[in-house]
Amino acid sequence: MTILSATGPAETTPHGLDLPLNAGFTLKVAVLEDWLTRIAIVPEGGFRVDRTWTIAPEGDTPWEGRDRLSTDGFALPQVTHEAANDLEIVTSGDIRVLVEPAPLRLAVQRREGGSWRTVMQDRERSAYYWLEARGGFRHYQTRHPAERHYGLGDKTGPLDRTGRRFRCLQIDSMGYNAELSDPLYKHVPFVMVEAEDGTATGLLYDTLSEMAVDLGAEHSNYYDPYRHVDILEKGMVAYVVAGPRLADIVPRLAQLTGRPHLPPRWSMGFAFTTMHHADAPNAQEVMTGFAERCRADDIPISAIHSGSGYTTREDGRRYVFTWNETKFPDRKAFFARLKELGYHTCANVKPVLLKEHPAYPEAAEKGLFVKRSDGSPAVEMFWGGEGASLDLSNPETIAWWQAGIRTQVLGQGFDAAWNDNNEAELWDETATVDGLGRPLPAIDVKPLQALLMTRATFEATKAREPEKRPYTISRAGPIGISRYGETWTGDNYTSWHTLKWNIRGGVSMSLSGMPFIGHDIGGFAGPKPGPELFTRFVQLMALHPRAVMNSWKPQLAEPVNLPWMHPEVTDHVREALRLRYRFLPLLYSLAHDCHRTGAPIVAPLLYHFPDVSCRKDPDAFMLGPDVLVAPNVTEGADTVTIDLPKVEGGWHDFWSEAIHDGGTRATVPAPLDRLPIFVRSGAVLPLAMDWAPTSPHEAKAVALAAFLGAGSSTSRRTVFFDDGESWRYRDGDCSLLACELTAGEGSVRLTVTEQGSGRGQPELFVEMRGLGERMAEHELP
The missing domain is CATH 3.20.20.80 (Glycosidases)
Known part of the structure; x- marks a missing residue:
């Protein structure tokens, strides 16, 4: 075991600093955006997996991947590097990184007013371990007991991952326990750490290697509370994504890794x-x-x-x-x-050829499979028998x-x-993949x-x-x-x-x-x-x-x-x-917004609202920022109870005329024929009124349903339509409706203006919820 420490002075680089470390490693700190910092511990001779297919600030990566330390596609803001009080300090705008050389320890700080607040900090005395005999790298950070942890993809159990340990490892886990099983199908080494006051910071480890993430399950008498990761790789590349809120981090993650595709x-x-x-x-x-x-x-x-x-x-x-x-x-x-x-x-396809597959001999002869050290196909157990995985990096x-x-x-x-x-599920440690012409260990890039x-x-x-x-x-x-x-x-x-x-x-x-x-x-x-x-x-x-x-x-x-x-x-x-x-x-419409900005389509309540009740992980979720869905998940129950977030004007029961105040607990009917839905006051929702039986996804008529609170207010929403299948929306050849809803004591007005070409716009109608005795008018394009 080697605990990393500096072995020489730091060198200023155009975007941060380099610092030589023991065991042949080098620390490389780079500020890439005013919200993004990369911390890399680079082994002598470079990484065994030298490229990334995760980081895609330009929208995608080349097929062969991009260099893991590339700065292409980033804004690269101006940085300063100074040494003071036995620290190396890199500053860029409202972010700075403090580096203690021996033993190596980093802290990331964010400017708040006239002072600096530490948002992430490595563990004291021993933060970076190289376990040479085991072939693994370990990174420790301090953890405040009140911090909450979110992310890691398709993990089971409560949304707050604090106190649990997980593995980032893809595995076929049919019939898994949705509360306890781990690992599952995805590889998502990304965690968001939220402080007690709701401020948050994201941490993405850029690795395809198997990895364990401990968010407080482990405790040592010799250290304050901590979290750590074990990566089966020599070295580390991590991206620190600034908040200050979860709702800031998630879209920035999409900007870093490539925004989602808009499907038909x-x-x-x-x-x-x-x-x-x-x-x-x-x-x-x-x-x-x-x-x-x-x-x-x-x-x-x-x-x-x-x-x-x-x-x-x-x-x-x-x-x-x-x-x-x-x-x-x-x-x-x-x-x-x-x-x-x-x-x-849509057809199911599988990337493994059983040994009896009629194309297997030819594919083996052409070298299309993941290969063992002797060049033969890396045969493993697959569904139905033994088979070889096609090497999709060839x-x-x-x-x-x-x-x-x-x-x-x-x-x-x-x-x-x-x-x-x-x-x-490739387990032969000697097997290799083509790596688009630059071979890589198969087990490291599953x-x-x-x-x-x-x-x-x-x-x-x-x-x-x-x-x-x-x-x-x-x-x-x-x-x-x-x-x-x-x-x-x-x-x-x-x-x-x-x-x-x-x-x-x-x-x-x-x-x-x-x-x-x-x-x-x-x-x-x-x-x-x-x-x-x-x-x-x-x-x-x-x-x-x-x-x-x-x-x-x-x-x-x-x-x-x-x-x-x-x-x-x-x-x-x-x-x-x-x-x-x-x-x-x-x-x-939310899918288009997700594609454009990275904002999630469905999300936990805590993503949109700071209320303490939202952190309690209710059996509910948000569909966009305006629709709260509280499904009945209790056998035999015919009501649901939900703590509604605090919002101006309250929440409308979608199925009745009732309006519930924000910040209150509501119990509503949930009989077998009803999904409890609440809509935020001020929302304008596009709701289909009619469709053809053979193509129900193509709405012929849509109501712009406006949900009004009792008081005076003005709200704005945007609604997207297009032809549903082409790329024309990228050039503005679509319908992008700007909706302004203005409510006063005696009247309500919905003004809708077209900001696109109008392609794909269905027949529009207006529906007012919560109108009361007020007069209503609207203007449609």
Whole structure:
């Protein structure tokens, strides 16, 4: 073990300082933005993984990644470096970094008024360890007992991670415990530390290596409270993201790692999939029959996703980019019928070839797989048997994969592809990947495979129809995956327990650079959901960015979650899905805002409001800044109780004329046919009034619903529409409505002006909530 200390004087650099350390390391501090500082501990000879695919200030990285210490794309504000009182001090605007040379210890401070406040500080006496025998690096920071910790992506349990220890490691965790299991599917080494007064600072470790994050589980008698990380890598690169609030940090994380892609509107409608339908011996008939019944029963649905059963052979195993001709005897007729019914389609694809795959010998000969030290394919256990992972950092593999997407997925009739089973559970420490021409240890860059797989699928889809925005999905991946597609909380378990705790996992992902998220409706694995639980699952997902009913329950006689699986609640399920389409214009408008600014679509209440009650982690979430959703997650309950945040004008019960004061506790009805929703006074929500049965995601008429408090007020909101599929919005060829709502004692006025070309604007109407006896007028474009 080596505790790092300075071995010589600091050198001033254009953006900070360099300081030589023992064991051949160098500290490099660089101020990159007025809100962003990079702290790097660089080993002699450089990092073993010398590039990053996470950091993308220019919107994306080259395929081969960018140098981990690059300053390209950053503003690079002016900095000063001085030595004083045995400290090296780097200052830039309202941020400064203090460096104690021996032993090495850093503090990051923010200017508040005429003084400096420490927002992050390394542990005293021993902050940076190099554990050479173990091959790991350890970083310790002091931790105030009142601090709260958020982030880390799809982690389980309470939103505040304080007192727990987690692993950043992608793993296929089907049927996980949504309160306790760890690790899960994503690699998100990002934490936000919030002080007792609500000020916060973000910390992103730029590594693809396996990592443990301890946020106060460990305690030592010899130190004040601390947190620390263990990285299976020699050295460290960390980015400190300034606040002062969580709501400042999350958009800045998106600016640092690349803003989310705006998907086509149809992808935000309700979608259905199950492995069982595509696994059926008469899959074409089963899937067509399901699609026809949805239309006949007026179940609003936009897309059907196909499980991997279309690729099975006689042995029942799955062989990506192949087709089972017996299950699908007439693919042309199959896709024509789905298109006639108005459905979009998406196909499951997997990045591993079983050894029996017909393309395996040729792929092995061409070197398309992750390789062992002797050059042979790195064979590991996969779903269905032994197989080798395609190396998506190899240009030849990328070309092979994209050809498969073009010909066997899109070319057969699917609109999109779903990147599944891509956790890259590679354990051979000697295996390597191509690294786009510069080989890398496979075990050190496992998350990269999911990222590049999704990128390859995204770009192949875009190349087929360049004028349309692609849609794709990935189950695994690091921060940065949202540049190409959406994700979800994986193969959840059917239970009331999951329903409650999935809420936290989802909004945690929203705070961690993965905003287009959802949960498998009804639970993927486990028992059949009862009528009440099933209805509550549908209601919960009605107002999330992703709403997909997905299940696999082979042990059951009736193994599929279906909209009509419980006839006694089918009407409730139908109405919950109709609620989704009613709110879809708002969801889509928020998606555009997320794409533009990085602001989350769904978030915990504490993201928007400083109220102490919001920190108590209620069973609730915000849809944008104006809509509070309090789903019923308690079996047998017919009411919910929520502490409403303090806002001017109060909160409107969406289902009644009641207005509740902000800062009060409200108990409202939550019968089986109702999702409790509250709307902030001053909000203007675009709500669909009418849509075609075969394309419910395309609203024909939209009400601009204004929610008015009792007093005088002025509020402003922006609403976005476009054609739902093209890139034209980037040039202003869209409808961007500026809504100003002015309320006085005797009158109310809503003024709406068009700031874009008007493309995609539906027929508009105005609806006033809380008007009372006041006179109302409006002006529409």
